[in-house]
Amino acid sequence: MEKEKFYITTPIYYPSDKLHIGHSYCTVATDTMARYKRLRGFDVMFLTGSDEHGQKIERIAEAQNTTPKAYTDKIVATFKDLWQKLDISYDKFIRTTDDYHVKAVQKIFKRLYDQGDIYKSEYEGWYCTPCETFFTEHQLVDGKCPDCGREVEKVKEESYFFRLSKYQDRIIKYMEENPEWLQPATRQNEMINNFLKPGLEDLAVSRTSFTWGIPVEFDPGHIVYVWVDALSNYITAMGYGSDDDSLFKKFWPADVHVVGKEIVRFHSIIWPAMLMALDLPLPKKIFGHGWLVINGNKMSKSVGNVVDPFVLVEKYGVDAIRYFLLREIAFGQDGNFSNEALIQRINSDLANDLGNLVSRTAGMIEKYFGGKLPAEQKETEFDADLINVAKETAEKVEEKMEKMLFSDALNEIWTLIRRTNKYIDETQPWILIKDETKKDVLANALYNVAESIRIVSIMIQPFMPNTPALIWKQIGITEGEMTAWDTIKTWGLLDRQVAVSKGEAIFPRIDIKKELAELEEAMKAAQAASVANQTKEASKEDKKEEEKEEEKVPEITIDDFLKVQLKVGEVISSEKVQKSKKLLRNVVKVGDEERVIFSGISQWYTPEEMVGKRVIIVANLKPRKMMGEYSYGMILAAEDSDGNLSLATVDKPDFESGVEIG
Numbered sequence: 313m314e315k316e317k318f319y320i321t322t323p324i325y326y327p328s329d330k331l332h333i334g335h336s337y338c339t340v341a342t343d344t345m346a347r348y349k350r351l352r353g354f355d356v357m358f359l360t361g362s363d364e365h366g367q368k369i370e371r372i373a374e375a376q377n378t379t380p381k382a383y384t385d386k387i388v389a390t391f392k393d394l395w396q397k398l399d400i401s402y403d404k405f406i407r408t409t410d411d412y413h414v415k416a417v418q419k420i421f422k423r424l425y426d427q428g429d430i431y432k433s434e435y436e437g438w439y440c441t442p443c444e445t446f447f448t449e450h451q452l453v454d455g456k457c458p459d460c461g462r463e464v465e466k467v468k469e470e471s472y473f474f475r476l477s478k479y480q481d482r483i484i485k486y487m488e489e490n491p492e493w494l495q496p497a498t499r500q501n502e503m504i505n506n507f508l509k510p511g512l513e514d515l516a517v518s519r520t521s522f523t524w525g526i527p528v529e530f531d532p533g534h535i536v537y538v539w540v541d542a543l544s545n546y547i548t549a550m551g552y553g554s555d556d557d558s559l560f561k562k563f564w565p566a567d568v569h570v571v572g573k574e575i576v577r578f579h580s581i582i583w584p585a586m587l588m589a590l591d592l593p594l595p596k597k598i599f600g601h602g603w604l605v606i607n608g609n610k611m612s613k614s615v616g617n618v619v620d621p622f623v624l625v626e627k628y629g630v631d632a633i634r635y636f637l638l639r640e641i642a643f644g645q646d647g648n649f650s651n652e653a654l655i656q657r658i659n660s661d662l663a664n665d666l667g668n669l670v671s672r673t674a675g676m677i678e679k680y681f682g683g684k685l686p687a688e689q690k691e692t693e694f695d696a697d698l699i700n701v702a703k704e705t706a707e708k709v710e711e712k713m714e715k716m717l718f719s720d721a722l723n724e725i726w727t728l729i730r731r732t733n734k735y736i737d738e739t740q741p742w743i744l745i746k747d748e749t750k751k752d753v754l755a756n757a758l759y760n761v762a763e764s765i766r767i768v769s770i771m772i773q774p775f776m777p778n779t780p781a782l783i784w785k786q787i788g789i790t791e792g793e794m795t796a797w798d799t800i801k802t803w804g805l806l807d808r809q810v811a812v813s814k815g816e817a818i819f820p821r822i823d824i825k826k827e828l829a830e831l832e833e834a835m836k837a838a839q840a841a842s843v844a845n846q847t848k849e850a851s852k853e854d855k856k857e858e859e860k861e862e863e864k865v866p867e868i869t870i871d872d873f874l875k876v877q878l879k880v881g882e883v884i885s886s887e888k889v890q891k892s893k894k895l896l897r898n899v900v901k902v903g904d905e906e907r908v909i910f911s912g913i914s915q916w917y918t919p920e921e922m923v924g925k926r927v928i929i930v931a932n933l934k935p936r937k938m939m940g941e942y943s944y945g946m947i948l949a950a951e952d953s954d955g956n957l958s959l960a961t962v963d964k965p966d967f968e969s970g971v972e973i974g
């Protein structure tokens with residue numbers, strides 16, 4: 313029987329000389345889904361690649377005294393190296409500089425021109441080079457790029473236009489009739505309300521002011537707009553527009569495009585319009601994932617907060633990094649990256665829960681039975697529940713994986729791991745061994761644990777490509793029938809006389825103190841200051857002192873003031889901190905991010921009163937550790953001479969959060 317096909321893509325990456333763990337996130341997630349589908353018997357096509365054209369690349373190459381192609385060749389080699397280190401199992405890597413892609417894009421452009429979907433006119437507007445995006449005057453925010461906040465350039469040139477506006481109603485209708493098409497659902501509302509309903513303008517799809525791109529075949533002074541070039545990759549990579557389009561016929565439409573949230577707009581508006589114009593079916597799903605952030609800021613080279621994935625993989629191993637990325641961050645939402653959280657996950661989930669379970673089990677079978685369980689085994693009263701949890705876990709994991717809820721799927725697997733550890737505590741092998749008549753009960757208990765480990769090892773395969781084989785070695789099986797995905801639903805497949813061979817710990821514990829010493833050092837000063845502030849009950853004398861200090865406050869220049877970034881935040885949850893008299897732990901929505909901000913205001917505001925308030929926050933304050941957790945910013949408030957406190961806020965109750973104040 314022919315296998316069912318599954319076509320999944322990542323965005324194609326801009327050649328950046330500073331790849332960071334944020335870039336890896338999208339690709340690791342896509343890889344996990346591709347691996348899962350392969351394990352489930354699908355014929356998978358996993359596409360990734362590089363998006364190499366555009367003015368930005370032309371300028372970088374120029375600055376480095378090299379050609380754009382020589383520059384991108386070098387960077388693409390580092391992409392491939394990183395994907396190899398992260399065990400990314402892509403089936404095809406497309407470069408937009410590949411000859412077949414160039415030719416196919418030229419054909420697409422020509423066809424759209426011939427049929428009247430592209431026409432020639434004049435473009436006057438604004439262009440953000442880092443984002444390679446055109447904007448109209450009214451789309452700019454404070455005269456800057458609405459996506460990245462950087463300077464835009466005025467461009468006026470002859471240009472070809474794509475009749476995007478013609479497809480507006482069809483796209484809205486499509487989205488409304490297919491509410492599952494764009495995931496998570498909130499992204500769909502955002503596209504409809506913010507872009508589609510206000511009205512689409514025709515899109516400038518060629519440039520004449522630079523040369524690094526695909527020339528319009530019939531008007532070579534024009535270069536095809538990079539997004540038209542880039543989006544086409546999903547079909548050209550499969551041979552669309554070439555002599556051999558068999559892969560295209562087999563795999564299109566794609567089952568899912570996995571993309572970061574900032575490029576959902578291109579994938580859910582421009583791309584469907586292009587496909588409609590080409591009379592091709594739309595991709596079945598678009599999943600817009602969130603960002604990996606550091607202290608609330610998107611990890612990016614220009615912010616200077618990037619975390620090097622090569623270093624992380626080298627230090628902690630690829631499986632630990634992949635596990636962390638997909639476990640810590642709910643797919644679709646933003647998630648914070650910190651070394652501390654990473655090490656904690658490695659120690660608690662991987663070394664303690666999973667690693668320990670495997671080595672303990674192999675160790676006991678070795679110690680109590682010389683490495684092989686006897687055939688005589690007798691059930692215990694605890695078996696039924698463990699077996700039941702294993703069965704339920706298998707079902708739930710599949711359900712979550714189908715929806716790409718990776719963190720939830722891992723959570724289910726870990727429920728079984730923890731249940732198995734609990735089963736060991738219930739059956740108490742170390743007591744059973746003391747009673748010669750209970751050897752059969754002991755053997756059965758250890759068998760059940762080993763069988764549960766087998767099931768776990770199969771389910772973690774999409775996430776952790778290397779760990780399963782290490783586990784199989786310890787519980788005496790090899791990849792094959794016993795490790796096939798479908799066997800997770802059948803309890804008892806493992807040979808009852810399991811023969812183990814205890815190996816090295818699969819995830820050695822990390823000395824968190826040692827690892828974090830460096831980081832701690834830097835944080836210490838800030839921490840000491842903040843703790844002192846929080847615990848100090850300001851006496852009247854202290855107050856007077858403070859007032860005197862205030863009087864001495866020096867004048868600052870406008871430049872000093874501009875260093876402070878004030879933003880509107882919406883408090884979405886708030887709770888009292890147990891061990892503190894003053895502190896509330898608030899979760900504040902600031903635009904797309906959610907930040908934890910502690911504030912010493914619980915004498916004046918209850919958590920219930922805080923929720924829903926629009927507050928003013930200092931957004932670029934260095935994070936401070938309070939009560940064992942970082943606080944990302946400060947909520948502003950004023951205190952009068954009688955000690956009454958009032959929060960600083962905006963005077964419109966539903967004012968948009970994330971807006972900068974100045």
Ligand code: MSP
Pocket residue numbers: 322323324325326327333334335337338363542543544545570571572573574575602603604605610611612
């Ligand atoms: N070239 C375009 C995509 C064209 S697709 C037809 C592009 N490239 S990119 O290199 O800037 O980004 C590639 C992917 O990496 C995007 O999905 C983007 O969201 C993702 N990430 C880049 N930084 C990220 C984080 N900090 N966190 C999570 N993903 C992020 O966009």
